Amino acid sequence: MIRKWDEAQLREALRLYLVMGSPNCNGADPYAVLEAAIYGGVTMFQLREKGPGALQGPERLALGSRLRRLCAQRGIPFIVNDDERLALELEADGIHIGQEDEAAAAVRKRLPQMIVGVSAHDLGEAQSALSDGADYLGVGPQYATRTKLDAREVQGPAGIALLRAGGIALPLVGIGGIDASNASHVIRAGADGVAVVSAIAAASSPREAAAELRERIVNL
Numbered sequence: 014m015i016r017k018w019d020e021a022q023l024r025e026a027l028r029l030y031l032v033m034g035s036p037n038c039n040g041a042d043p044y045a046v047l048e049a050a051i052y053g054g055v056t057m058f059q060l061r062e063k064g065p066g067a068l069q070g071p072e073r074l075a076l077g078s079r080l081r082r083l084c085a086q087r088g089i090p091f092i093v094n095d096d097e098r099l100a101l102e103l104e105a106d107g108i109h110i111g112q113e114d115e116a117a118a119a120v121r122k123r124l125p126q127m128i129v130g131v132s133a134h135d136l137g138e139a140q141s142a143l144s145d146g147a148d149y150l151g152v153g154p155q156y157a158t159r160t161k162l163d164a165r166e167v168q169g170p171a172g173i174a175l176l177r178a179g180g181i182a183l184p185l186v187g188i189g190g191i192d193a194s195n196a197s198h199v200i201r202a203g204a205d206g207v208a209v210v211s212a213i214a215a216a217s218s219p220r221e222a223a224a225e226l227r228e229r230i231v232n233l
């Protein structure tokens with residue numbers, strides 16, 4: 014099976030991962046937000062069209078198509094959150110699934126060519142994700158977040174250090190409440206990168222916000 018992104022490329026792509034949908038953009042056009050964020054240094058994108066005001070049906074598909082095209086043009090992986098059907102319709106590079114979503118092993122089996130990201134909150138979940146065939150882990154919440162109302166208890170970067178100490182070598186990102194002030198702690202704990210919603214999507218300048226975050230996580 015030929016995969017488009019090998020592990021080294023994926024680790025690099027995970028460096029600054031923007032997770033976003035239209036409800037996160039403070040009324041701005043998500044296309045403009047993503048375009049600016051990529052100029053600022055975002056290296057991977059997840060369409061997470063979720064929460065109050067989220068687009069549905071054809072509008073969701075239309076937005077997804079525009080953002081998917083933009084990512085293809087800029088050479089960054091385009092991931093869809095939760096929705097396998099949408100991921101297939103958009104010919105996404107991958108899908109992200111959580112512990113309350115479809116079983117990771119089944120998704121891996123149905124979508125052998127896609128990047129499969131899995132949320133993990135502890136060593137047991139990370140080991141299961143690994144044996145289910147996950148390509149990367151999303152570990153959070155690192156800090157308090159107002160974006161995901163059903164987020165688990167804050168674990169801090171220590172949660173990532175525990176996974177690494179427990180032998181988890183899979184590519185992984187921290188997520189939840191991450192901004193330029195705390196991103197370096199997440200990387201130092203062992204993450205390959207940071208996944209961010211509001212620190213970029215709701216910023217007055219998504220380009221500057223992305224550039225500042227990038228500055229803090231490279232050359233550590």
Ligand SMILES: Cc1ncc(COP(=O)(O)OP(=O)(O)O)c(N)n1
Pocket residue numbers: 030032059061063094095109110111112113114130131132150151152153161186188208
């Ligand atoms: C990179 C990344 N990590 C974690 C999540 C959270 O996924 P999940 O627990 O399924 O929650 P929802 O995002 O679906 O609300 C993520 N989306 N991305």
Ligand SMILES: Cc1nc(C(=O)O)sc1CCOP(=O)(O)O
Pocket residue numbers: 032132151152153154155157158159160161164165188189190191208209210211212
């Ligand atoms: C989508 C998501 N997943 C989380 C997890 O803990 O798994 S926290 C979260 C929201 C992150 O948003 P912000 O960067 O605005 O805090």
Ligand SMILES: [Mg+2]
Pocket residue numbers: 094095109110111114
């Ligand atoms: Mg989910």
